[in-house]
Amino acid sequence: MKALVLAGGTGSRLRPITHTSAKQLLPVANKPVLFYVLDSLAEAGITDIGIVVGDTADEIRAAVESGGYADRLDLTYIAQTAPLGLAHAVRIARDFLGDDDFVMYLGDNFIVGGITEQVEEFRADRPDARILLTRVPDPTAFGVAELDQDGRLVGLEEKPRKPKSDLALVGVYLFTPAVHEAVRAIEPSDRGELEITHAIQWLIDRNLDVRSATISGYWKDTGNVDDMLEVNRTVLETVEPMVAGDVDESTTIIGRVRIAPGAVVRRSRIVGPAVIGSGVEITGSYVGPFTSVSDGCRIEDSEIEYSIVLPGSSITGVRRVEASLIGRNVEVTPAPRAPAAHRLVLGDHSKVQISS
Known part of the structure; x- marks a missing residue:
């Protein structure tokens, strides 16, 4: 056949x-x-x-x-x-x-x-x-x-x-x-x-x-x-836990988490089920349930869950990413903050109160 x-x-x-x-x-x-x-x-x-x-x-x-x-x-x-x-x-x-x-x-x-x-x-x-x-x-x-x-x-x-x-x-x-x-x-x-x-x-x-x-x-x-x-x-519900990467003592691993050899995790919290690929660097971040991070990715000072990240991508300084499919070699960063300003056209003898 x-x-x-x-x-x-x-x-x-x-x-x-x-x-x-x-x-x-x-x-x-x-x-x-x-x-x-x-x-x-x-x-x-x-x-x-x-x-x-x-x-x-x-x-x-x-x-x-x-x-x-x-x-x-x-x-x-x-x-x-x-x-x-x-x-x-x-x-x-x-x-x-x-x-x-x-x-x-x-x-x-x-x-x-x-x-x-x-x-x-x-x-x-x-x-x-x-x-x-x-x-x-x-x-x-x-x-x-x-x-x-x-x-x-x-x-x-x-x-x-x-x-x-x-x-x-x-x-x-x-x-x-x-x-x-x-x-x-x-x-x-x-x-x-x-x-x-x-x-x-x-x-x-x-x-x-x-x-x-x-x-x-x-x-x-x-x-x-x-x-x-x-x-x-x-x-991911069927993942067998395995931590083969380099995980420091200040990192918390909870549940069924698989971390491939060559991955480096520092000062982070990873809650399974989740898989972390080879060559991944995770620093100061939260990786939540049902997340797959492919080889060679970097996650720093960010939070992500219920997502798929393809190889070579980076997520830095982003407070929350969820229910996302992120392609190869993508860079996700915060948008630059526009300076706060008030535009006013005031008539004579006006009184204005503006919250600082």
Whole structure:
């Protein structure tokens, strides 16, 4: 069984961060989201993996290789010239996929607990397609599934204005080679994309065996800042405490805090769960819960919590930062204080009182 990982999206909802970086490489607990996807596939016993890449191909490849995945997985990079839909990604990966069953996994999706159980069930029963669903409060932003009274999948809609259910498609799909005929048969949607929901609907309409499973575990599409911070919070809940950096006696460490080797912490208070990367310098500051500080950052005389700070950034002299996603090599400092002044136009014989 093979895997097709989609890592070619533009990440428009995460701009301006994704103007200069691939959204799949944004870190959760100081580890790129894409790495969690690759780990999940390896844990399910899938090591032959095709990665669909776009404009950020070089960055994706460099990160994956530096993470050691090229040594553990059989990786093939597949160029997608434009983001023309998930079914288009299956089309262009035809030579790589051959006649093998495969998992298609969106590279910016996060599933706590992995997909091993779902892969094992697919291998055992081998339907033509198997999709994963989860209940969401606002299904209009997702592909939505309609089930009959017996729980069988009867229809799919892509981002419907009036959803027929609250069951959204999770970004993991399992297919046999039957899907290749489906993606060739469909036409672009009104959005100009080849929708995977249309391909799956094509299979359903021809009475092929398409099954669904509703997952109760944690899933997030990390496509916006709020979701990134929420996933970061969830992962940090599982952090094992470790203090390998240089922490002085006047620093207070509370809760599950992981401080990497090479980090230096002076006269500060760090309350977990939190992770501090290698080469980080923290002085006279407060780092609060659910914060990830990446390698090479500097925090001085500042307060920060429930945030993600990417490598090489500095925060100095800032009283409070929270619920923030700070990019690479960013400098955050206080704004210069404007001199206080009163502008007056006073008539003769006026009396004015001004608080000093």
